[in-house]
Amino acid sequence: MLLQRLSLGLITLFVVSLIIFLGVSLLPGDAAQAMLGQSATPETVAALRKQMGLDQPGYIRYFTWLGGILQGDFGVSISNKREIAELLGTRFSNTIFLAVFAAIIAVPLALALGIMAALHRNSIYDRSVNVITLSSISTPEFFVAYILILFISVKAGWFPSLANVSPDTPFVERLSKCFLPALTLTLVVVAHMMRMTRAAIINLLASPYIEMAALKGIRKLRIITRHALPNAWAPIINVIVLNLAYLIVGVVVVEVVFVYPGLGQLLVDSVQRRDLPVVQACCLIFAATYVLLNLTADILSILTNPRLLHPK
Amino acid sequence: MSTNSQEVLLEMRGLKIEGFSEEQWHQIVKGVDITLHKGEVLGLIGESGAGKSTIGIAAMGYAKPGCRINGGSIKFDGIELTTASEEQKRKLRGARIAYVAQSAAASFNPAHKLIDQFAETVIEHGVGSREQAYKDAKELYKRIRMPDPDQIGFRYPHQVSGGQLQRAMTAMALSCRPDLIIFDEPTTALDVTTQIEVLVTIRDIVEQFNTAAIYITHDLAVVAQMADRIKVLRYGETVEDADTRTMLSAPTQDYTKSLWAVRSFRKEVKAPPPEPTPLIKVENVTATYARGLLPVLYNVDFEINRGHTVAVVGESGSGKSTTARVITGLLPPQEGKVYCDGEELPRDYHRRTKDQLRQAQMIYQSADTAVNPRHKIRDIIGRPLSFYLGLEGDAKDRRLRELMDMIEMDADQFLDRLPSELSGGQKQRICIARALAAEPSFIICDEVTSALDQLVAEGILKLLDRLQQELNLAYMFITHDLATVRAIADEVIVMLQGRIVEQGPKEEIFSPPHHEYTELLLSSVPEMDPDWMDRVLEERRAKGGITAAGN
Known part of the structure; x- marks a missing residue:
């Protein structure tokens, strides 16, 4: 079963790489033209194309590109001639740092809110949590970000509004600088996870073993955490993972607002500069993140199912 | 006590x-x-x-x-x-x-x-x-x-x-x-x-x-x-x-x-003498649910005659329902053949003709899940009428009313209702009418009374018995309830772990000497006597055989 999921993941990645490559090739103009600018003569463009291997048929270029990536070689950036792998390195670790930071706040918060909402179903608490999380998810991210900047940074002055970290920023300062972007992301993802936790638990509250637990005189909170939650993990994990993936690939807007040097901003900059090799590399990394996280969700769902974990 | x-x-x-x-x-x-x-x-x-x-x-x-x-x-x-x-x-x-x-x-x-x-x-x-x-x-x-x-x-x-x-x-x-x-x-x-x-x-x-x-x-x-x-x-x-x-x-x-008094019903009319060719013949069937898995049926072999009721009894997992799936072609067997009226049936129901499909119908344990909750009774019973017999319009309506009469339900009152507006027993009657609509010669009844209260179940058994007399139907009655078997069966097949351990006329199976397993099965059925359990335990202890430790 595991092997099947793994190979499916690999096939998905392969298909995605194909789509990215085709998509980028369909864009008007190519790297040679972008590098030389509008004023270049057709001859010089042709010469550069030949030098970069762009005159070769698409499938050869695709396999050269793919072969390079498999060896860790993403090619060279057009705009600044640096190795893309090197460029991605710091950016990617920045993005991961922000995602992990946000997840550490968001996941426990969402679980706790969800469990409490299930416990006090239809109470004032339940309804207000629902309303608040839903409003925060319905508000555009950049708006949430600016509101937070206005109140927490400008008015209260607790945290900086710019998250312009560099590789040698000390850890504590890094945490402080990243706090507002992480909080913005948290507000965006908590609603989904919290609602799924609540729904998955409530869904189980009608099962005979929950009634049995109540008739055994078990306390309500324990019924939810010990009896409902262990059987509700599969759907909850799936939503958590989907949101974690969003924290990595969906942060473009937040990164731009806070001027955070992450992968999303790199992608936006590269599109503007027509730095196609970088665009391709970013897209592929985003896709790989998605596939990998979903794979993790599948595996975790299997691991939390006692029937699969302890066969007869 | x-x-x-x-x-x-x-x-x-x-x-x-x-x-x-x-x-x-x-x-x-x-x-x-x-x-x-x-x-x-x-x-x-x-x-x-x-x-x-x-x-x-x-x-x-x-x-x-x-x-x-x-x-x-x-x-x-x-x-x-x-x-x-x-x-x-x-x-x-x-x-x-x-x-x-x-x-x-x-x-x-x-x-x-x-x-x-x-x-x-x-x-x-x-x-x-x-x-x-x-x-x-x-x-x-x-x-x-x-x-x-x-x-x-x-x-x-x-x-x-x-x-x-x-x-x-x-x-x-x-x-x-x-x-x-x-x-x-x-x-x-x-x-x-x-x-x-x-x-x-x-x-x-x-x-x-x-x-x-x-x-x-x-x-x-x-x-x-x-x-x-x-x-x-x-x-x-x-x-x-x-x-x-x-x-x-x-x-x-x-x-x-x-x-x-519920358990008092007994089939009264004797089954007709068997014809030279049995209606259904299951020959040496071995079946499995997936390649490489152990078979769930081993060399199952029996016949069912026109107008007869054959009860198949055994515990859950003994292969009763699997046998029904093989006969209807839902589960093509690995080995063995199924005949209907002397003619060999294709193993897979996809390859059976409409007429072959029409001959064998099924009634299920749970009438609730066996009917589409969004279809009216008219559509539930009407579907086989158009599908198998091509009836439409007035002819179909007439036949619908006849069928409702047969199951003792008022056509005007019920035909345009939804299943959810019916009681459990009424729903099971609708399932019987649907089976009858195909004009079959053979009906498989899979635990049809076990989800019903005893009084209602009694009514269903009486109805099935009357229909059998009127239409000369053959029944294969899958059940784990031996009281039902006593009430309606002509012949009995006892199954254990995919094998037939004993088969024969009801009187023979129910009178000693029994096969060891049939004995266990029969002696385990509670009787309306407060001392029954003590007596059984005493007997079993005396024999030193199977005790309550079991499993």
């Missing part, structure tokens, strides 16, 4: 419970009185909708979601449960009043080991430590003769059999040595051979610990073994209340008498 004291443990007076459905409150329990002494076992009996489970669970001060107690008093050992706080009631539940549910498989949490679920109650109520609970659980498992009592608790619920699970649940109910246990149909989902083991366990436990119990069931013969006193309920009201022997020998109310 158990030694009763005169001390009252539980007293319910004028108990009223209502349930919310279809946007309004309905009275489910309409003023019931119950007095239970310490160590006494009270049997609550009645058909579905009588309110017996609701009353049983109310003894714990609990109402199912969507229900509420709206009148009367429930006094447990001096504590008034209708006014007690949630916390007060929580402290009683599991500790002083325990519950044993119908389906142990659904009522054990799949995520935790049996012994941890046992220990949970002990720890939660502060009765003992985890170590003490483990030790006690092992001792109880041993006492109720579970196999491997030291280790079995460390398994997950899905890793033990249904009968063992039900016994483990009885042990769990005892974990805090309660004064009262509510048994809510604890053996209804089990095979007869497993049922007797669980019954023995429950009775031993109740006697050894002098625990009072409320035993809820719809099976009279079972309650006769378990209860000191029986209370008959109907529509949330008490019909009759007396000690077990009086109730069995001299019921005073008509309703009670009708319940007692």
